[in-house]
Amino acid sequence: MHNERINIDLEANKSAVAYSIPIGPTHPALKEPIRFSFELDGERIVGVDIKPGFAHRGIEYMGMRRNLIQTLYLSERICGICSISHPLAFTMAVEHAAGIEVPPRAQAIRTIIGELERIHSHILWAGVGAHELGFDTLLHLTWNVREKVMDLLESLTGNRVDYAIPIISGVRRDIPEEKVHLAAEALDYYKRLLQDLIDAFLHDKSVEMRTKNVGVLTYDEAIALCAIGPTARASGVKKDVRQDWPYYGFADMEVRAITPEDFGREPVGDVYDNIIVRVLEVAQSIEIIERCLETMPSGELMSIPKIPALLAALKKAEGEGIGRHEAPRGEVFHYIRLEADVEEPVAWKVRAPTYGNLMAWVPKFLGDEIADIPIIAASIDPCMCCMDRMHFVSRDGDQSTRLKEELVRLSREKTRRICG
Amino acid sequence: MIFATLFKQLVRRPATNPFPVKYMPRSVTGLLGKVAAGKASIHPPIPAPVDLRGKIAYDAEKCIGCQLCVRVCPAKVIEFLPEEKKIRMYVARCTFCAQCVDACPVDALATTPDFLLADTDRFSENLIVQAAPGAAAAAAPEEE
Amino acid sequence: MTVSVGNAVWQGLIILLGGGLLGLVYKGFDRKLAAQMQGRIGPPLRQPFFDVVKLMVKENIVPDHAVGWLFNLMPVISLAAVATILFYLPLGGYAPLLGGYGDLVLILYLLAVPALAMMVGGFAASSPYASVGAQREMVMLMSYEFPLAIALVGLAWRLSTILPAGSSVFSLGVLAANPLWGLVGPLGIVGLALLMLALLVVTPAELSKIPFDIPEAETEIAGGILAEYSGRNLALFYLSDAVKTVVMGALVVALFIPYGLSGLAGLTGAAGAALDVVFFLVKLFVVVFVSVIVVRVGFARLKVNQVARLFWLPVTAFSFLGLLLLAVDRVI
Ligand code: SF4
Ligand code: SF4
Numbered sequence: 078m079h080n081e082r083i084n085i086d087l088e089a090n091k092s093a094v095a096y097s098i099p100i101g102p103t104h105p106a107l108k109e110p111i112r113f114s115f116e117l118d119g120e121r122i123v124g125v126d127i128k129p130g131f132a133h134r135g136i137e138y139m140g141m142r143r144n145l146i147q148t149l150y151l152s153e154r155i156c157g158i159c160s161i162s163h164p165l166a167f168t169m170a171v172e173h174a175a176g177i178e179v180p181p182r183a184q185a186i187r188t189i190i191g192e193l194e195r196i197h198s199h200i201l202w203a204g205v206g207a208h209e210l211g212f213d214t215l216l217h218l219t220w221n222v223r224e225k226v227m228d229l230l231e232s233l234t235g236n237r238v239d240y241a242i243p244i245i246s247g248v249r250r251d252i253p254e255e256k257v258h259l260a261a262e263a264l265d266y267y268k269r270l271l272q273d274l275i276d277a278f279l280h281d282k283s284v285e286m287r288t289k290n291v292g293v294l295t296y297d298e299a300i301a302l303c304a305i306g307p308t309a310r311a312s313g314v315k316k317d318v319r320q321d322w323p324y325y326g327f328a329d330m331e332v333r334a335i336t337p338e339d340f341g342r343e344p345v346g347d348v349y350d351n352i353i354v355r356v357l358e359v360a361q362s363i364e365i366i367e368r369c370l371e372t373m374p375s376g377e378l379m380s381i382p383k384i385p386a387l388l389a390a391l392k393k394a395e396g397e398g399i400g401r402h403e404a405p406r407g408e409v410f411h412y413i414r415l416e417a418d419v420e421e422p423v424a425w426k427v428r429a430p431t432y433g434n435l436m437a438w439v440p441k442f443l444g445d446e447i448a449d450i451p452i453i454a455a456s457i458d459p460c461m462c463c464m465d466r467m468h469f470v471s472r473d474g475d476q477s478t479r480l481k482e483e484l485v486r487l488s489r490e491k492t493r494r495i496c497g
Numbered sequence: 498m499i500f501a502t503l504f505k506q507l508v509r510r511p512a513t514n515p516f517p518v519k520y521m522p523r524s525v526t527g528l529l530g531k532v533a534a535g536k537a538s539i540h541p542p543i544p545a546p547v548d549l550r551g552k553i554a555y556d557a558e559k560c561i562g563c564q565l566c567v568r569v570c571p572a573k574v575i576e577f578l579p580e581e582k583k584i585r586m587y588v589a590r591c592t593f594c595a596q597c598v599d600a601c602p603v604d605a606l607a608t609t610p611d612f613l614l615a616d617t618d619r620f621s622e623n624l625i626v627q628a629a630p631g632a633a634a635a636a637a638p639e640e641e
Numbered sequence: 642m643t644v645s646v647g648n649a650v651w652q653g654l655i656i657l658l659g660g661g662l663l664g665l666v667y668k669g670f671d672r673k674l675a676a677q678m679q680g681r682i683g684p685p686l687r688q689p690f691f692d693v694v695k696l697m698v699k700e701n702i703v704p705d706h707a708v709g710w711l712f713n714l715m716p717v718i719s720l721a722a723v724a725t726i727l728f729y730l731p732l733g734g735y736a737p738l739l740g741g742y743g744d745l746v747l748i749l750y751l752l753a754v755p756a757l758a759m760m761v762g763g764f765a766a767s768s769p770y771a772s773v774g775a776q777r778e779m780v781m782l783m784s785y786e787f788p789l790a791i792a793l794v795g796l797a798w799r800l801s802t803i804l805p806a807g808s809s810v811f812s813l814g815v816l817a818a819n820p821l822w823g824l825v826g827p828l829g830i831v832g833l834a835l836l837m838l839a840l841l842v843v844t845p846a847e848l849s850k851i852p853f854d855i856p857e858a859e860t861e862i863a864g865g866i867l868a869e870y871s872g873r874n875l876a877l878f879y880l881s882d883a884v885k886t887v888v889m890g891a892l893v894v895a896l897f898i899p900y901g902l903s904g905l906a907g908l909t910g911a912a913g914a915a916l917d918v919v920f921f922l923v924k925l926f927v928v929v930f931v932s933v934i935v936v937r938v939g940f941a942r943l944k945v946n947q948v949a950r951l952f953w954l955p956v957t958a959f960s961f962l963g964l965l966l967l968a969v970d971r972v973i
Contacts, residue, residue, distance in 0.1 A: 096769070146571075147569065149571075153594075212941035213938075215941075218502065218679065224512070241594045241595065244599075249595075281499065384569060384599060503938055
């Protein structure tokens, strides 16, 4: 961890004695457990250490003990907010490995639900951000308008979260004619609302005071630390899976990565830029959904509609596959390896977006103040339990840190074990 | 300006859905009894869309005991009863993915919009779906 | 001023009890109205009473490393200080109970006591969050005391130039009995309005409410000064916060809108007094609504340096300008 500790000359400046303050694993600013140790000089942050590993659930391991249809629903539960992103990446990976085609209509429906999820996730983030700034009113108002897309998702898929829409080889539910108007109505609602969102977040004086030049991640840092998703785009990095690796209908739509330049601001990579990117992405998602609804291809929903046939096909399949999807928080990546005559995936590897953005926290925190901690922590829209890769339990109790070399060795060993 | 919204909100109805009753009653069962007897009223639950994936309904007549549902269920909700060649579902474990409904070749399973399933006993009658309704008590549930 | 001791004790008790009740009732309104503005239903009006009762029966935990006696003493001091201010405030049509024994300057000092007590309590708790909160409280105190003092002293000074020499212009009773609005020229009125604005901005800071709730800042330092307080101690701080709301409101009312309705309505005796008390409560409510409730739902929390800058520059400038206008008005 690159931790720029500022050298302190005790004699020269008594007030500059750094002290440390722990934030987490449970703290009101954090919605999920992670531990930060901040080195402070007065209110200024001069060092930060990040310790994840409190919410590891061993989902990959569990998934490797279930057949692929069962694992699909497990993948849905990696994240409650990205509850379509993970299944999309998972099905993509399995379809890639097994060579299964997805009918065009199913692709369009997957896209629509995925973009609806982006709308609800970004609005949710905006509310959380407002709460971290101590602006609870904005939290309540934004979460109130979020209900519209939740209701839409509920009526399209049958649930508010965990939509259970994609299945390997297609989707499970159609968007019938009589429901299209529901979607259109909700989209109109958000189009009208967009200006309000921009006013409330981007033109509000007290929000501006708290977010401009706070939590800066420069372009170079974003590149060097491999930041992804809105976090990278806020720093001006034009990076978006839908643009760089177009899947489903995105190639025809020419989706472009949104940066603060689209709002007429030179990208700084501060929290304000994060807000810009997310608000504009809501608009972008609305556009994408509208295009999907207009040009909705007709036809099948699943290329292998019968479940026993699907199970049999998957059992025969052999090979490895990857799935990438631009989740609201950034790229989600699934790797899967199938072997013939084994129902379970032989290997399943998930990389959730937060994993890529974790390191971006360090430069974002350094040099800012205690008061900025909550909003900077929230600015990457972290999701700890999706991200946690391991949990360290030791019998002797005192050792809870493993260094990089050892981790690399251990994971290589594990990979070898898994891949035989 | 946010203040305009705030003042408008003062006279508008709150967005929050109300609880069934405003204050915690002295006795919940007492209140529910009164409601059943028509002596008291509670705020009705917010209506759910008809195609909500709620509690799964099981039509044992149609079931052919093929066990497909058991194979696809991610949460291992479904127990196969070899003697009767029927199934029993422990709803408390169910994730409401409705994959079993899709899998069933004879449409013996169906989703219902029933979502008010909270219970203190995970083996209560309401949370066990099986052939003869009400027989849950007779068949002693095994812990998983 | 001679009040019989027995009478004074009775009145004192009533004021104390009334102040506490009023504070909790206003807190109830605060929560309900804030909730309504945020689109929520909010707790019932009597929730603050439940809260106090519940806190009272809860265990009072003193952290292991805390300085026990200081930690336990501070909530008591805080409540005692704000409760004392109640005796110096003209409530409704009644002159302050202790009007003859102290003045505006004493109130100024007493107002600082709860903040100081919280600060000391925060340091005594020896938790990093509480220490950060206490440091922030210190900065806050230094920022808002200055404009507050200017506003109060400015008023008293202007009054001293009007009333015959020898009047105790620093007594709130006298200030309330001689509303300045009618005694100064147009420039003076603008000056007064500026001072009132300054006082209204200071009010939420004095009460540690958003946007100035940085010493407690829930999402940042988990309650800050109050992080380690629980049970009875927390209840006392809660109560002193409630009473302080009334005190700040009553101060603004006494200084700037001390008018009664009984004269207008032509009522005398008990009916007139009752009308004045009711009208006083309404004025109090309006002040609290404008300067606490609306402000706290309409802004994000500021940072400590932003608060300091806000009070040192614009707010102080405003109160100086008000003072200047009052002075110019006198010359004219
Ligand atoms: S709905 Fe899903 S979890 Fe529930 S019984 Fe069916 S397959 Fe299992
Ligand atoms: S899939 Fe349908 S028919 Fe087969 S066991 Fe399950 S309920 Fe019965």
